Amino acid sequence: MELEPCLELLLTRRSVRKFRDVPVPDDLVRRILDVARYAPSAKNRQPWRFFVVRDRSLIRILSSIHRWAKPLERAPLCLVVVCDRREAPISYQLDGANATIYIMLAAHALGLGSVWIQTLRDIPKIQRILHLEEEIPVSMIALGWPAESPSPPPRKELKDLLVEVDG
């Protein structure tokens, strides 16, 4: 495995909020979700399921859930990572977040763009829309072929983040 290209992949992923009006082939979606299965989870419980929403009217409803969900409006596809709290009561949100970032990095590796859409303030609404009972929607991901290449938003300096801990 070449290490530098892997770091390059991590550094070049951006949140993409504008998409071309071109469908994403099913086999690519399956490859991405296949990678997501390998995300780490506490005790390897893998409490997640991956919903694939292609229906335009459903995507439109999800895009109006809150004002930051707008990128979904033009996305050909919405993925929803849902986790079962009963399977991993302490860590389900962290486990779902790990699967989400695996999805976003796999999408980037395949030339697709994505953005994480927050769900945690609107759990009951999303549960109703997707007919979920116990499962919690941990994230939604707008996915598609990028129609923009945003510059990286500013990052805190490493020197301000680094804490050397002496014994």
Ligand SMILES: Cc1cc2nc3c(=O)[nH]c(=O)nc-3n(C[C@H](O)[C@H](O)[C@H](O)COP(=O)(O)O)c2cc1C
């Ligand atoms: C937990 C979480 C929730 C987010 N929610 C939204 C959202 O609702 N809408 C949106 O447009 N971007 C959302 N983002 C994307 C962030 O705004 C974005 O990751 C951040 O600005 C850094 O930009 P980058 O992803 O291009 O590095 C979310 C990201 C995370 C990790």
